[in-house]
Amino acid sequence: MNPSYALLDERLRSLYNDALNAARDVLQPIASQGVPGKVNRELVHALAGVLPGPVAADGGALPALDLCVIREALARHCTDAENAFALQGLGGYPIACGGGDAVRERWLAPLARGDAVAAFALTEPEAGSDAAALALAAETDGDAFMLSGIKTYISNAPEADVYTVFARTAPDRTAGITAFAVAGDAAGLRGESLHLAGDHPIGTLHLDGVRVPGTWVLDGVGNGFALAMQTLDRFRPSVGAAAVGMAEAALERAVAHARSRSAFGGTLARLQGITHQLADVATDVAAARLLVHAAAIAHDTGDPATSQASAMAKLFATETASRAVDVAIQVHGARALERGHLLQHLSSVSRGTRIYEGASEVQREIIARRLFR
Numbered sequence: 001m002n003p004s005y006a007l008l009d010e011r012l013r014s015l016y017n018d019a020l021n022a023a024r025d026v027l028q029p030i031a032s033q034g035v036p037g038k039v040n041r042e043l044v045h046a047l048a049g050v051l052p053g054p055v056a057a058d059g060g061a062l063p064a065l066d067l068c069v070i071r072e073a074l075a076r077h078c079t080d081a082e083n084a085f086a087l088q089g090l091g092g093y094p095i096a097c098g099g100g101d102a103v104r105e106r107w108l109a110p111l112a113r114g115d116a117v118a119a120f121a122l123t124e125p126e127a128g129s130d131a132a133a134l135a136l137a138a139e140t141d142g143d144a145f146m147l148s149g150i151k152t153y154i155s156n157a158p159e160a161d162v163y164t165v166f167a168r169t170a171p172d173r174t175a176g177i178t179a180f181a182v183a184g185d186a187a188g189l190r191g192e193s194l195h196l197a198g199d200h201p202i203g204t205l206h207l208d209g210v211r212v213p214g215t216w217v218l219d220g221v222g223n224g225f226a227l228a229m230q231t232l233d234r235f236r237p238s239v240g241a242a243a244v245g246m247a248e249a250a251l252e253r254a255v256a257h258a259r260s261r262s263a264f265g266g267t268l269a270r271l272q273g274i275t276h277q278l279a280d281v282a283t284d285v286a287a288a289r290l291l292v293h294a295a296a297i298a299h300d301t302g303d304p305a306t307s308q309a310s311a312m313a314k315l316f317a318t319e320t321a322s323r324a325v326d327v328a329i330q331v332h333g334a335r336a337l338e339r340g341h342l343l344q345h346l347s348s349v350s351r352g353t354r355i356y357e358g359a360s361e362v363q364r365e366i367i368a369r370r371l372f373r
């Protein structure tokens with residue numbers, strides 16, 4: 001056994017193998033039929049049939065370690081499935097945690113069945129890393145709220161069926177933020193796709209007086225920022241896990257290529273300049289996996305050092321993935337630069353992991369703050 005799986009018990013190793021097989025045999029063939037940059041509903045539905053979802057129909061959420069195991073396996077064979085899986089969780093978890101009966105009954109079962117698609121709408125044109133600066137306004141209107149403003153770089157927008165939207169109900173920086181569930185077909189909501197490298201389904205949302213019933217507030221007025229952070233805390237180690245899966249895929253490709261590529265009377269695999277680079281990548285991937293699993297266990301056991309552990313895991317794993325893909329491209333030479341090559345795709349999708357859910361610099365801030373506390 002690869003020693004970097006040492007923190008996983010038998011159940012989790014078997015979950016990992018199930019997810020790996022599902023990604024390769026069931027999900028990748030469906031993903032390959034999707035339209036680039038668009039939500040693949042068939043894939044979302046198939047995922048729900050083969051793996052436990054991040055949020056169940058009764059609102060129960062998968063432990064962070066299970067999320068990591070599944071996301072790593074999916075990312076290794078099918079990044080589209082990994083992305084679809086993660087987004088059902090990011091969009092659905094705030095509803096499960098903070099939704100009242102009406103909103104939970106409306107959305108949790110369809111999300112768990114893969115019949116509805118979720119999204120998490122925090123980022124705005126003037127509020128990215130500094131999410132507490134968000135400005136999208138929610139004004140009271142009787143027992144409802146009217147939401148107006150813009151969200152951007154929202155994965156699954158504008159096609160999602162339900163958005164968790166974070167909006168401003170008072171001037172206080174964090175205590176003035178409230179979370180809402182907003183139906184994708186609500187009057188006053190429109191959006192357009194953005195075209196990102198890696199064909200990630202993502203877009204901008206314009207809310208122009210979208211009326212949201214008070215019963216669709218999540219976790220009470222003024223608690224939205226805490227709910228956003230609670231959601232991101234749960235998912236952050238698993239962003240690292242997805243990056244580990246991408247790094248592993250790049251490494252496997254590089255090893256296979258080095259074995260078969262003839263050069264200088266042998267293969268690339270006989271050149272130490274190649275094999276030692278790959279040995280370093282393999283070591284970093286193993287270390288990243290252990291950090292990811294340790295952070296998820298810290299989260300699941302309520303360890304007070306969770307924030308720092310998660311920041312370290314996300315930082316190290318996502319930076320490792322970029323290095324792994326870069327080395328794999330170098331080992332492949334020109335062919336890896338051909339449009340449509342797997343390594344081109346991995347280069348784009350792994351690059352994104354260093355930016356979303358807290359850029360690497362933000363993770364370093366979290367780690368440093370604890371050091372100098």
Ligand SMILES: Cc1cc2nc3c(=O)[nH]c(=O)nc-3n(C[C@H](O)[C@H](O)[C@H](O)COP(=O)(O)OP(=O)(O)OC[C@H]3O[C@@H](n4cnc5c(N)ncnc54)[C@H](O)[C@@H]3O)c2cc1C
Nearest residue numbers: 120121122123128129130153154155352355356357359361
């Ligand atoms: C593929 C992808 C999917 C996404 N999906 C979603 C989604 O579903 N929902 C959603 O709400 N958002 C989503 N986002 C947006 C993402 O969360 C933001 O891009 C991210 O928070 C960074 O914000 P920004 O791009 O505005 O960069 P900025 O906040 O403008 O920061 C730019 C750069 O400045 C540096 N920086 C920022 N803060 C600090 C600091 N404190 N110290 C030092 N350097 C710093 C970092 O290098 C950072 O990359 C997605 C983004 C991508 C790329």
